[in-house]
Amino acid sequence: MADIKTNLIEELQWRGMLHDIMPGTEDQLNKEMTTAYVGFDPTADSLHIGHMVSVMLLRHLQKAGHRPLAIVGGATGMIGDPSFKEAERQLLDDEAIQKNIAGMKGQLEKFLDFDCGENSAEILNNYDWFQDFSFIDFAREAGKHLTVNYMMGKESVKKRLASGTGISFTEFTYQLLQGWDFYHLYKTKNCRLQFGGSDQWGNIVTGTELIRRKAQGTAFAATCPLITKADGTKFGKTESGAVWLDPEKTSPYEFYQFWLNVGDTDAERYIKIFTFLDKEVIDQLITEHAEAPHVRLLQKRLAEEVTRAVHGQEELDIAIAASNILFGKNVTDQLKTLNERTLLQVFDGVMQSEITKADLEGMAEIADLLSTGTQNQLFASKGEAKRMIKGGGISINKAKLQGSELPKDIELLQGKYILAQKGKKNYCLIKVV
Structure with a gap:
């Protein structure tokens, strides 16, 4: 049995990464190595920084001695999650989803250890257990255990109905599909906990309820807050669009610049959420930053840590060199090392x-x-x-x-x-x- 190294819930709390938690979750995590999962929607062939909170949750989970599962929604991605969205999303075909899954898997492997023994991480595609699951089987095995009243009571469903746009049967069944994921993982992987964003709470507890009713088992749920900027606007968006982890979509220089340019209040929050620096180091950085905010110590350390984690030290060095070129001295040699794309980005405008x-x-x-x-x-x-x-x-x-x-x-x-x-x-x- 793997050793429990730290209290995961306490770690997430001081980092500002915990929103809702089902009673008994902390006791379960402190009692024994626990398998937990996070789902990722394969709507693109790359993760963006909005996904990184979920990735960091899985990494903290593994560091604490637990076993993380990353579930890529090859099946549910064909349906679309209605949670707090105004309209139904465009459905993806299998070829597009497989391409997206391959891209996301490579990025997850930078954060999770897939060869560390009992609590090794694993990536699974829920299409693997849904592809041969007939509609009749699904109706019998999943549908009869939860009432329509229960499903209608979810905030995401009520909000869609109140908006006047309505909700299709396809999207209405999404919570059952996600609930079945949890049930399947409970039965096959002894998975006892699901993490997700705060907008996923209704879907997650549908899974715990299905496990309780169908397997007479106990499962747990926890969510993290949806990350926004200090002014309340959406996190992870720039004028040119989302900030991607794929260097072909967002270059390491642009990625580094995004973190370097966040405000002081956001930097103080983000350095807790998006880095693995410990509390003493972060508290010291916050103190030093407050003494000389113009130096932007927090932003620089945040940008370095996240860019290194996603793109590696070599790309970080290039991004720092590129950032120094506009206002730095004795940077002729650094200028010559820039590739054409980075050169044009540095001098854009x-x-x-x-x-x-x-x-x-x-x-x-x-x-x-x-x-x-x-x-x-x-x-x-x-x-x-x-x-x-x-x-x-x-x-x-x-x-x-x-x-x-x-x-x-x-x-x-x-x-x-x-x-x-x-x-x-x-x-x-x-x-x-």
Whole structure:
């Protein structure tokens, strides 16, 4: 029997990760190694940071000595969860769901240990036990144990009905399907606990009720709060959309920047929820941050910890280097290490210009480069450029200019870009075509 290492409920409470808990849950977790699960809806081929609370719950569960199950809803994803949604979602076909499951599995494996003995994590797809389960079997085995009155009493159902849009039979049965998941895992994996977001409470307790009525067993439920920003707006959204864990959807640099730019109040909450730093370390960081908020100590540590966990140390180093480039000194070498995508993201929104290779080869002076182009330039005239160069206020690729001549061997970033800088804050990214 695996040892119980910490009191999981106490850990979740101080981190602000506990919303509702069924009586007896803490006693069960302190009594013995407990198998618990969280469900993930496979609506995309990547998790986003909104899913990370559930991922962190599973990781804390495993660290405390318990066994985590991640259930990917290959079957329930074909139905759609009505919980507190205004309209029915688009249904996915099997091919799309399998693609999504594969992407999510790779990301979960970064957080959970799948080879640590008795409390090794496991990923399961509920389609595996639903695919041969006929409608008649489902009606007999699940449907007869819960009344329509019970199902109508769920807040998610009542809210949909009150909205006037109604609810389809398909979505109405969702809580029974999720309840059957819990029952199936109770019978086959000795799973005694389900975690989820606070909007899942009704679906989770349907499972505990099905286990009680059908198996005369006892199961437990706990939920975490839905994470929002300090102003009450939705967490995990930017102007360009969701913040994904997939580096092709959200680059490590963009990912790092998201955490770096959260407000002070949010940073204090998020560092407890989204990192594994212990209480003493976090309390010390909060104290130090309060003494000098402008240094943004909390945000920097939060961004480092989460980016490292999701993307690894190498990508974190690149993201930090990229973040330092705009305002840092002696960063010429760091600038050269950026890949093209990160380079363009760092300088998104700055002035851009375009010249041909032939034009570049024909230029003799730096001033020619800074006042020529098909779009905007740093200077309106060559004379203005010369005066600023003479005053020492121009850098090329973050290196201060020495003299006015254009080097014949000027290095192109990613083989096609030159970064010109006037003063401290004015940039022009020149593309050589």
